[in-house]
Structures are given as structure tokens and as C-alpha cells.
Amino acid sequence: MAFGKGCHLHLIDGSAFIFRAFHALPPLTRKSDGLPIGAVAGFCNMIFKYVEDNKGPDAPTHVAVIFDKGSHTFRNDLYDLYKANREDMPEDLRPQIPLTREATRAFNIACIEKEGYEADDIIATLTVQARDAGGRVTIISSDKDLMQLVGGGVEMLDAMKNKRIGVEEVAEKFGVGPDRVVDVQALAGDSVDNIPGAPGIGIKTAALLINEYGDLDSLLARAEEVKQPKRRQTLIEKADQIRLSRQLVQLDAQTPLDFTLDALEVQEPDPDALLGFLGQMEFRTLSKRVAENLGVAPPAIPDTNPAGANPSAEPDAPENLPFVPEGYECVRDAAALGLWIERANARGWVAVDTETTSLDEMRADLVGISLSVEPGQACYIPLGHRDGSDDLFGSDNLAEGQMPLNAALDLLKPLLEDPAVMKIGQNMKYDAKIFARYGIQVAPIDDTMLMSYALNSGLHGHGMDALSERYLDHVPIPIKSLLGSGKSAITFDRVPIGDAVKYAAEDADITLRLSQLFKPQLHQRRVTTVYETLERPLVPVLAEMEMAGIKVDRDTLSRMSNAFAQKMAGLEAEIHDLAGQSFNVGSPKQLGEILFDKMGLEGGKKGKTGAYATGADVLEDLAAEGHDLPARVLDWRQLSKLKSTYTDALQDHINPETGRVHTSYIQSGANTGRLASTDPNLQNIPVRSEEGRRIREAFVAETGKVIVSLDYSQIELRILAHVAGIDELKQAFREGQDIHALTASEMFDVPLDEMTPDIRRQAKAINFGVIYGISGFGLARNLRIPRGEAQGFIDRYFERFPGIREYMDDTVKFAKEHGFVETLFGRKIHTPEINAKGPGAGFARRAAINAPIQGTAADVIRRAMIRMPRATCGLPAKMLLQVHDELLFEVEAGAVDDTIAVVRKVMEGAAMPAVKLDVPLTVDAGQGANWAEAH
Template sequence: MPRLVLIDGSSYLFRAFHALPPLTNADGEPTGALFGVVNMLRATLKEQPDYAAFVVDASGPTFREALYPQYKANRPPMPDELRAQVEPMLQLVEALGLPILRVPGVEADDVIGTLALQGAADGIDVTISTSDKDFAQLVRPHVELVNTMTGSRMDGDEAVVAKFGVRADQIVDMLALMGDSIDNIPGVPKCGPKTAAKWLAEYGTLDGVVANAGAIKGKIGESLREALPQLPLSRQLATIKTDVALDVAPQALGLRERDVDALRGLYARYGFNQALKELDGVNALESPHMDVRALAGDPHKSRGSGRYAAPAEADEAPPAAELSAPGEYEAILTMEQLDAWIAKLQAAGEFALDTETDSLDPMRANLVGISFAVETGHAAYLPLGHDYPGAPAQLDRAAALAALKPLLEDAGRRKLGQHGKYDLHVFRRHGVAVRGYADDTMLESFVLNSSQRHDMDSLAQRLLGYDTIKYESVAGKGAKQIPFSAVAIDDAARYAAEDADITLRLHRVLAPKLAVEPSLEGVYRDIEMPLVPVLERIEANGVKIDADELRRQTADLSRRMLAAQQKATELAGRSFNLDSPKQLQALLFDELKLPALVKTPKGQPSTNEEALEAIADQHELPRVILEYRGLAKLRSTYTEKLPEMVNPDTGRVHTSYHQAGAATGRLASSDPNLQNIPIRTEDGRRIRKAFVAPQGRKIVACDYSQIELRIMAHLSEDAGLLNAFAAGADIHRATAAEVFGRTLEEVTSNERRAAKAINFGLMYGMSAFGLARNLGIGRGEAQDYIATYFSRYPGVRDFMERTRQQARDQGYVETVFGRRLYLEYIQRGTQGQRAGAERAAINAPMQGTAADIIKRAMVDIDAWLAGQGGQALMILQVHDELVFEADAGFVDTLLAEVPARMAAAAELRVPLVVDSGLGDNWEEAH
């Protein structure tokens, strides 16, 4: 059958405008919406329809304004930068050979509706290309909806019901009941899609609902009865006309020949460089769904390279030969050599620095040697602690450090390293406070693309094509590995000097990459590099642990673990090893015949936490096993281990923070991992009781309140969220009121809990299935909750759709401050991988922005604390919380200063709120 494509031009112009960054051409003219529309048109033309039309609204009032003067009265005026793209869009459409239809007195929707039904009646398959939900009322045999920007299709009643919960012939009635805040169509207050679908399922039509209005109970029934007089008008406003008198029939909408000369001029003007090549038959594009920025070339240099997906070194020019060649290295064994190198370092604009030690723990490591490089291919190693038999004489460590100290503590001398925070610790332990630490190749790589590996060996291979000397090749491995102090100095010099040399080479490659990405360079210079010495100080400060408290907790956990073992034995009817997956598998699935709902990669029944949770409602034993495991994990990970981690020199526990540990930019911690201490359980919170203040001091905790939801409000610009936060409302209660159609006072605790699950679940990409499992409700009910939420917070829905599309288009998403997260599987891989990438795309801007904000706050607070004479120390950072140890007399000052500085770390459309607490231990302060 012949095919007619009707393009909702206005819809796609707005969608493209909001979905793409604010692109401009060389003359500064806005082009972002044009790129999106042209990409959509190319996709349509590539499918070679028999007939097509690009339909837009005509200027002037329509019959709907005559019916209801307030129709669309609330719509803001079109932004100037979008208005400027309307005429160029029409010129491009015209030049591409597409008929343009504008009919005065009606909307584009009515023109499309009329042509769609005429075409279907004439035996033509009609595709309406739009993102407007109102068109679902037109779906029927031979009429389908396609959203070209997302690829979604609605081609029958089954698809409409799956999307909206009602049939196509009920869509108008649903719209009338719900109303539309965008078009200012009055409806029934507090009636969302769930309620409207429920009424229509029960009563069939709007007329049926009206006839039975008296039987509908509660506040929503009162709202319905009050709205009865305006419902006929609402239905009339929501109905797409299908009988518009048109001067053209579907069969007259054939495509014309392209105006190649006009297209060439337009493409050149707006920077469509790749499209120009395609027009002239060069480098023709293969995919209609390609990245719109690839179509456009690189029109927005100020926002970065505009490349699709993560930067890949494989398609770039190889590094200069000197960056891949073997280096020349020397060992510094005399004071004359050291003086010569100090002079060389003093004269250099910057130099690479690295240390060799006898421990991976920076708080216990003793300095064995130092390496330097001032030019690529040349470096030196200063051995200071090699003590193997026959080792050559080395410079006295104290004397060498005294000679180097003025240089290392000179903030005007730029130092660079690879994971240099470790080296700062080592020098501090040996009496040298390094200043002027200016660049870190690990962080340069991390900011450029957080999803790659950032260790020196991987970076050297990837960026330089250079195979580094491995530690095992000079120190051995396994039981035969020797300490670095026992490595022969000649071998140590080759290995250690190479580290400094490769660091400098990597910087020569990475720094120019950052220089052409201003937003990324800002993240690197303004957030990550200033944070390095801050984290070093926090780690060095450490936190005091109450070992006696932890011993008491260990004893209590042990008693409860024994009780759980006994309970499990009773339930099983025999003894078994709770720590043996094989025995658990046999007991649960072979003997008790419980369903194996989760499988291992090899297809065997799993006994992991997810598997036990899945069957915990079918037998008491899985729940007891989970309880036992939770207690065991707390005991082994924290209550038993923390006392063993107390540093004998400081009497405190010192965690390590990792800036390159999470792709979103969030800090990770290890040895011990303080990010994973459970806070939702009483046992987990009790562990914080063992983090204490010394005599005469207090613990102060300052925590951002609902920061990711606030960032969601900022990014989505949803009016409901913005108003709720501006008013200081309980956001979960406010959401519950919207979703369940209640006043704030009527919201129950369970409804607030459900709203909280929705608020946070949507940020992490939770599906209706996940929400249903979380709340213990049916999947359909969970889907209704989500649909109602989006109807009440349409800005959130639009933000999520926009973000997904941006991720598909450019291969990455960004935080408010310009940090990027590249999404490897957003357009390739399995369906599960793509879905995971989309979930990450939604969450990363919020989680990453939250990480950026607290990092900015830490840098500011650290600078303030430096002038307070040690009256307070920043000792922990855990997720959105900062923890301090302060003199009792300084607490009031700290509580006045720190929350204010945290709240001022970013300017969002909603206020940042910081909660503070005070106590003798972390649990009391939290």
C-alpha cells in the first residue's frame, strides 16, 4: 500500500530545541533546533514515503480560542533563539522537497487529523510523526504514530492501552478528565491518568463518568462534581478535528525534487559540513539515526569537540616519536649530582615527581627513593633507602630532603605526578609539605573520560604505545617478591625514573586534550586538582576509634549470629553450614523445593542476596539466612576489623579517598571503606557510635538534604518541584499529595513512603517492576503511580526524555559543572546494556553534580579551616556528608560557618539545605 507521512513540525522543532545543547554557527546564529529537525527529516526521506507533508501552525487565533479565550493562555512566549530558527527551518524543509501545510483558523493537529483519516479511507497507510500524546486518539487501522527522535511506535489499540491504560477511542475523554496545564484545558482537579483510566474502565466514556458522578466517593468525587459544567468544553478542546476543509488531498502530497543549490547555501550558512559532503556525493551518511552533531560538523567549539561517544585514541594521530622512544635514566648517588638536578628543576617551568616506598599504605610508608623528570626521555632516580648487601653508598636521606625541601615547598614551582596524593603523604611524613602540586595525569585522564583505566601502565600503552617496566620484573612476585629497598639500584633507577618520565610524557599528551575542552578543563582545574591536597589532609587527620565499643558490638553480633544459626537449624530440621553455598543450594532447592528464581552464570540456582530475597516470602529460612549474613558482614568488615586498622603512630584510623574511583565523580573510600557502612539499620548506625571525638572535642556532621532531588528540580525546571523546594515543603509529602490526590495533611505515612520510593527510584531508573517490588504492590498499580507522577511533574518527564535523547545523540551526559559521563552502550550492545546506559544517563547528571558540589564545598571549607589554628579538622566525607572534629569552644563557629559554605557551593534554582548535628560520636552527630 502507498504510505503517507505527516510530520508534526511544531512538535519536533520544540523537541529538538530542548533536546540539544545551544548550538550556533560561525556567525553566532542559533542552530540547535535546526540540527534536530533536519536529522528527523533525513530519517523520514531515507524511508522513501510515497507522500509526505510538514505541518505547522498558522499564525493567528484558532476556533479553540473562540470557544475558550483562556486556551493556551499560560504558554510562555517562544524563546528568541528558537523563534530565530523557525524561518530557516521552513526554508530547509522547502529545499528538501517536502510540502509545507499551514491552515488558518485551526491547529496543525487538526490538519494532520483530517489528512490522516482521509488517507486511511483512501487505502493509504498513514504515519504521524510526532511526540504529542494527543495524537493517540487518531490511532486505528492504517494510522500509526511514530516518534522519530526516540524510535517508539504506536500502531494499534494494544499499544495505546499499554501506554495510557485506555483505548484510542477513549483518549479524548481521558484528556478531558485530566485537563492539560500546558494548553490550559480545564479538567478535574487532582485527576491524573490513573484515576481517569479507572473511571473510563468502569463507566466506558466521559458521558458514563458524568452520569455516575454521584457514586464517586471522597475528595476526588467532589472535584469531579464541581468540574461537571466544564467537561464538555474540555472534551471539545481536546478533540482533534478530522473534517477541516483543505485545498489539498493526501494523493497531492508527493515529494518534489530537492533544490540542491538552496540546500548547499543553507548547509554552508548553518555549518552543516557533513550534510554538504553528502549533498555533493562525498562521504554519504549511512544511518538516518546518526548523531545530529556529526551531521552538523563541529559548530560549537566552545562546548568541546562534539565527537560521538568517548574519545578514542585509536583513531588519532600516533604520538610524537620522542614520546614513545626508550628513555635515558641515571641514578643520583652524589651531592654534586643532586645539586645539578636541583638547579635543573629550579630552571624548569614544571617537573614530574614520584616516590618509591616500602608500603602501599601512605600513612606508614617509608621513603626509599625519589625520581624526577624535566624533559621527556630523560629522568633521574635518587635512591635513599636501598639496604641490600653490597648496595652502593647513598646520600643521607635527611640531608637530601633538606636540600630538596625549598624546591618542593615552593608553590611557584609546578609539580606534576600520577596519583600524586600518595606522594604528598609520603613527603609530609618525612617533614616536607609539598606545595605547587599543579597537575596529575591520573586526574587528567579521569576527567577526559572517567570510564577508562587511569593507571600508568594502561595510560602509557593507550596514549603512548609504550610498554612500561612492571613492578614484578624488578621486585619479583608472590612469596618471592622483595621490598623495593632490596631492589638493585640499577634496576630501581630504570623502573623509578621511567615512572617520572612517563608521567611527564602523559601530561604532554593529556594537557592539550583538556585545553580544547573548556568545560572539562574547568572541572579539572577548579574541582579535581584543588581537592588533591584537601583529601591528603583529611586522610592524614584520620578519626579516633573507640575499640572497646567495637568489642562490645562484636560480642553482641556474635551472640545474635549464633541465635540465627540455631533458628536456621530448627527450620531446616538438621544442622548445616550457613556459609556454604553448596549446602544452602541443596537444602533450599533440593530438599525444601523452593523455586530457583535467580541463577548463577553457569545456570545453577543462586544463593546470593538477590536470590534469597526473591524467595523470602515463601519460607522463613531464607530470611534467617539473610539476617545471619548481615550480622556476619558487619562483624567481619567493621567491628572486628576497625580496631586492627588503627595506625600505631597516630592512634587513629585513616581511610583512603579515591577521586578516580567512580565514573560519576563521587569519591570512593577504602581501607576502611566508610561509604558502605549501613545507615538504614540500627546495627549499621550503631557502628558510627565507635567513631569518637577526643577529650575536649566534639564531632560535628553536616549533610546536604535531598541534594539529588534538588538537582533534579534544577535540571528539569519542573514548576511543581521548584515551588515545593522554594516553599521549604516536605518534598516526599508534597509528591504524595500530588500522586494520590490529597491535601498535605491527608497524606499517610505509607503514601509518603511510596512517594519517596518514586522520587528516588525514578532518579535511578527504577521501572514499574522495581517500584512494585519495593512497595509490595502490583506492577499495574506501580505503573499508575509513575504515570500520575509524570502528569503532575511533566518537567521531570521531559528532562528524562531529553537526557536520554542527548545521551543517544552525543554519547555522554554532563553535570551542571561540565563533567562528562560517557555511555559506551547507549546505542550498541544488548537491550539490557542499552537500558542500563539509559538509566545511567538519567542518574549521572544528578549524582555527578552532587559530587561536584560537595567537592567544591570541601575545597572552600579546607581553605577556611587553614586559618583557624587547628581548632577544627575535617575528618570524613561520606556521600553527601562532611564530618568534623572540633574543640568544644569552637563548635558554634563551625556550625555557623560550614553549613553556609556548603549551601553556597553551587547556585541552583532551588536552595541547598544543609542539616547539622553535634555529639561525642558520629552516630550522635549524624
């Protein structure tokens, strides 16, 4: 069939298919002979799906799959840094590239690549030829570089979203039509391809300029007319760089090709050739599907995975299926649920998500459960939706068309507790706690939030919506669109079931896709050990701690609140007296006017609002200069925070059913691996002030029990001594010396027997400050001494312990070269700002220096916590809280000594056998009727 009017050409971006398949499929990737074939399997599934989806009246008449060939093209001759920052091809992918070409030919589809040209250039050439011949073109890709071709019978199809991209969509993305996309890209540049563009000009600004001046040549010719000075200077000085960028982004539609469009006519595959290839690859499932489609018998493929071995090397469905509600089912009866349970058992995995009435797992009611066993297919089981769900004050009667809660849970319990079926969740700890309250112990579990955290700590957040947008290019349904916000917000049990199905099933679908994307990357990025030994096994430990909670005495808190209020009133009167007038002490604006206008103190700086800055740093500097009023305001603020954040707020957090406070720990909250405590935050209760320490008196043991605290002694200093190789410090730790006194003696030439508390205090501040990269300014503020004196302390410290400076410099160098630092246990903490300029550079440097030390300490206590349930099994003791380096237990009075002995042994040996430290880890223990007494 000669190509002409009425013909429809499909051009498939083959390289995009390959990389999508490689990064998005489960890690079942090898043939029986060890050859990696995961990307080939995914590619074949995607091509087969494409063929199946493109039958009927609108089927293409001509089709080709276009690939990149080699990495050097004519653009590298124009600019040797073009794509220079691209990572090398993964080793497992390299041998699969030629197999994807074989696969394309096996499907009897034209396979095209050309040395020296990119796939995009070939696509551009074929597109122009087809358009000139009067035909239509669909480019199956989401590559923004190809959007310059859209229009005049040419459109794109984003197969991931099943979304058509026409002229309007291009204009929405770039702010200009397809004919000016190249001009905008030339200005904006592209960090992925290392196209320089015009520094400081992004897509939006570029579009504004092109729309104002018409095209790039006119803009550069009239650059002197641009009003903004910096923008004008950039356009003038970087004109040649911008023109070069245009050459790099402009697709070559004159690529020499040795065939015509007629050669791309759609052909039926040869069954023997296609099934022969699939059989050679050991793709049993796909071979069966293809054979059924072709109406022939499937080939006999020997089972290379006997019982008990890993399942077939062939991954299942492709991961680029669109997110469409048509793939989501509402399960309303036992028969329908049974089918989903059978599918999950057959797969060996299932993504699970719960919908509830609250984010508080200890009080939330279960409303529904969603499941997904393959991408694009999920279900929602409504269990607790109410009548009148459109009305905030609707009936409390259950809506029709739901399964009875107990009946559904009885069916799901064997699946959720089956050790042979992996349960996959996003923040699985929440769902596990919900199920635990209904008598179901979910195990084993995988968690996509924690996979992302192990892979990408320091790069971005790990919430599901953000991960979906970033890695699946899909914006999930926002919860606010269902619940509303503010006073008019409803709970999930008031959401109509039809809307709930779309939202909840999509969550399970996204979770499964993220799992299939992240799981193989754990091995590829060498963080499997971090995920498997530090993240995944900690989930049930934290869940049990959180459900146990800790008893808080309401009367004690109430008395403290009253005492704090009285003391605040006294301070307020003293502040008014010092100011010579009454004013609102809690008003930064009024305080600034008193300090800098009325009292004339130096250092007043106004912000954008016109008010003086009166933050803690400003007040601390003024207090260090001997001014009483700012010092009293700091005291007042501290009491106000203690009262509002703890003594008042903690009373609201006491669970009425348990009488205890149940905090939640966030594993992925801090880049370094430290746990974060929330709702309420029990890790930030101040311990340096007497009032802060008193708050811990309200955390009490039940009758007949004792609070036991075990705390690592100076663990971060010990790790610093190990990683920096400071022999003096290592020896001191081995001998059990007072490390702060020793440091003071070494630095200030003061014999140990003449050591004063003040000198020791200064050494302690330096010891801990150095770990956090403290500056002379920061140390001066902490010690309330002149900045020059403080800087002198730090300089002497580095002179005395040169290994610390060497460690710091080496760590920063490593971070700049690799983009991350590592703990001793292999946790990678990414440092994206380490090469930044300006004010943020110092913070990024300090964070990189501290991260391996703090992160290793965090990893150590995680390892201890994971081992604790087995070690304390049989003891009448419960682990209740973790506060950085401290673990808190509630123990029956007669078992305190045994518990301390067991827990101390676990904590002191937690680094072993993975890491052998040059210094011993020591643990201090205490006990008492409340936390204050025990610590």
C-alpha cells in the same frame, strides 16, 4: 644519484608526525601575533631529531615526507561512509597544516601529497618502485595499514618506540604474513576508518579463517564449509561488504606521480632558508640548535614574551622519544642532584614520583625519588635500599651508593615547595602525603590521573600503566617483575638499585609525557574549569583529611563483634530449625539445595557450575513472598558482612602511632565525580539497619572535642527539581515543606494532614528511586509489593510530574548524540554504552539519566570542601570525613556553634557563583561524642 641497488629510501608518514606533535606537546602554542604554532614546533623538532639520528654509514640515500591532502579520496567514491565517524580537525590545527609543508621544504626534504589519494597510497607506490629497483625501504610510521607492504627489503620503524617492524612483527600482530594482512583487515573491518568488514569477526578469528582457507577469495567461495553457523551465515550474507572492505584497505601502489625516485635524494638544508623559516616561527631554541649544527650564527629573534609573561611559544623536545634506560640516570650524590634541580628550576616544571615500602602512606618508608624534566630523560635518587636486596631475609643495612635521606630531602625541599615550579605526578596525593610526613609541603601540583579523569571519565580507567599503553603506546615495567607476588613478594627497599632506576625513572618519564599530552587537551575539550576548580585544588584538602584520620574505639568494635557473633549464632540455629537440618549457612551451594530441592521453593535457577543462584536479589524475592528462611539468611548475611568488613577489619586499620583510622579517597573512582573511600571504605557503612548505625558509635572524638556532622538535605532531589523544571517541587523546597509527604499527597490524593507513615515511605522510595531510573520490578522489591502495583506508582509519578520524563528523554537523546552527559558545572561523563543493544542498554540509559544529577551533587560538595580550609581557618576544627552528601568534623567543645555556622554557610552557598539553583540548598547539622550521635 640514480636510485638502484644499494640505495635506501626513507618514507616519513608526515600526517602521523603532525598529529603526534599537536596532541603531545605543552599548551605553549602561539606566536606573538596569536597564530597557533604548537604542532609546527613539535613537527620541526621531530624532523630535526630525525635528521640528527640518521647520519653515518646506514643513513638513507633518499628521503621524503608524505602527507594527506584533503579528506576526499577515491575510497569515498567507493563507500560514502568511509572515515565518516572521524572528528573534524581541531580549529587550532587547521592553519598549521600548510606551515608543516613549509617546514619540510625548509629542511630541504621532499614534501609529497596528491589530491584524491591518501598518504598511504603514495607510500605504497614509492615503496613498490624502490623495491622493484633493487633498493631498501624504511617506512617511518606505526600505521597498521602500511604493514601490508613489509617484506622483500621493506621494513617499518615505529619512531615512538624506536622499534623495527619486520615480517615477524607483522605476523605477531595480525596472525598472518604481510601478504595476507589485507585479507584479515577486510574481514575484521576498522571502526576508526569506518570500514564495515564482517560483523562479529575480529583480527584473531579472521587470521584463523585465512590460515585455514588460504586467502579471502577461497574463504568466500567455500563459506558453506565453515562449521560455526553464525560465522558461516555472516560470510555468506556479507560477502559483498567484505569485498568492498578489501578494496578500502588495499593500498593503491599505482598512484600516478609526476616525479621519479631520483628526485628524493637526500640534500643538505640551505641555512638561510631553514633558519629564516624558524626565525619567522619565533623558534629561538630550535634555531640555536640548528645553527650550531650547521656551523652558522643563529638568527636574531626578538623576545616577544617580556618578563612575567608566558614563556616562549615554542615547546621543547618532541614527545615521541623512545623509552630507553640509557636516558635514565642514577643520582648518588649532591652534585648530580643539584644539576637536576637546576634543570627543573629552569624549566618551571618537574615530574616527581616516590618509591616506598608500602601503599599505606601513613606507614610507608621512603625508598627513593624519581624526577623528569623532559621526555626521555629522568633520574632516580636511591635513598633507602637495603643490603641483600635479592634475599627476602637480607640485611637491614643500607646498600652502598645512595644519598643520605636527609641530605637529599634538604636539597629537594626548596624545589618541591617553590611556587614557581609545577610539580607533576600521577596520583600526586600519595606522593604529597609521603613528603608531608618528612616535613615537605609539595605545591603547586599537577596530576595526570586527574587530567585523564576530567577528560575521559566513563571511557576507561586512569591508572598510569593503562594510560601509558593507551596514549603513549608503551607498556611500562610491571611492578610484579620487581617485587614478585604472594608470600614470596618483597618490598621496594629490597629491589636492586639498578632495577629500581629503570622502573622508577620510567614512571617519572611517563608521567611527564602524559602531562604534556593531556594539559593542552583540557582547553581543547573544554574541561579546564573542571580540572582547575574541582580536581586539582581538592588534592591538598583530601590529603590533609586523610592524614588527620578519625579516632576509632577498639573496645567498642570488639564488643560489637562479640554481639554480632552471638546474634549470628542465634540466627543460624533458627535457620537450621526452619530447614529441618544443619548445613553451612555461608555456603551458597548448600543453601540452594535446601531452598529449591528440599523445600521446593519456586524460582530456582542453576548457573554454569550447576549450583542454584542464591544472591541477595533471589533471597529478597523469596522473602517478599513470605518465606522465613531466606529472610533469616539475609539477616545472617548482613551481620556477617558487618562483622567481617567493619567490626573485625576496622581494628586492623587503627594506626598504632596515631590511634586513628586513615582512609584514602579516590577522586577518579566514580564516573560521576563522587569520591570513593578505600583502605578502609568508610562510605558504605549501612545506615538503614540498627546494627549498621551502631557501628558509627565506634567513631569517636578525642577528649575535650565533639564530632560534628553536616549533611545536605535531599540535594539530589533539589537538583532534579532544578534541571527538570518541576515548579511544584521547587516551590515546596523554597517553602521548606516535607517533600516526601508532598509527593505522596500529589500522587495519591491524600491531604497532608491525613498522611500516614506508610504512604510517605512509599513516596520517599519513589522519589529517590526515580533519580536512579528505578524500574517497577526494582521498586516492587524495595517496597515488597506486587510488581504491577509498583509500576502503577511510577506511572502516576510521571503523570503528575511530566517534566521529569521530559528531562530523562532529553538527557538520553543528548547522550546518544554526543556520547556524554554533563553536570551543571561542566563535568563530562562519557556514556560509551548508550547506543548498545541488549541487557546492558537499560543500565546505560539509567546511568546517563542519573549522572548529571549525582554528578552535580558531587561537584557541589567538592566545591564546599575546597573552600573549607580557608573558611575554617582560625577555628579549632578539622574536617575528617566526606560521606557522599555529609561532611564530618572534629571540633573543640566550645567552638561547635561557630563551626556549624561557618560550615553551613559554605555548604549552602557552594554552587555559587558558577551556578544559581532555582531551589535553596539546606544543610542539617548534628553533634555528639561519636558519629552515631552526630548524624
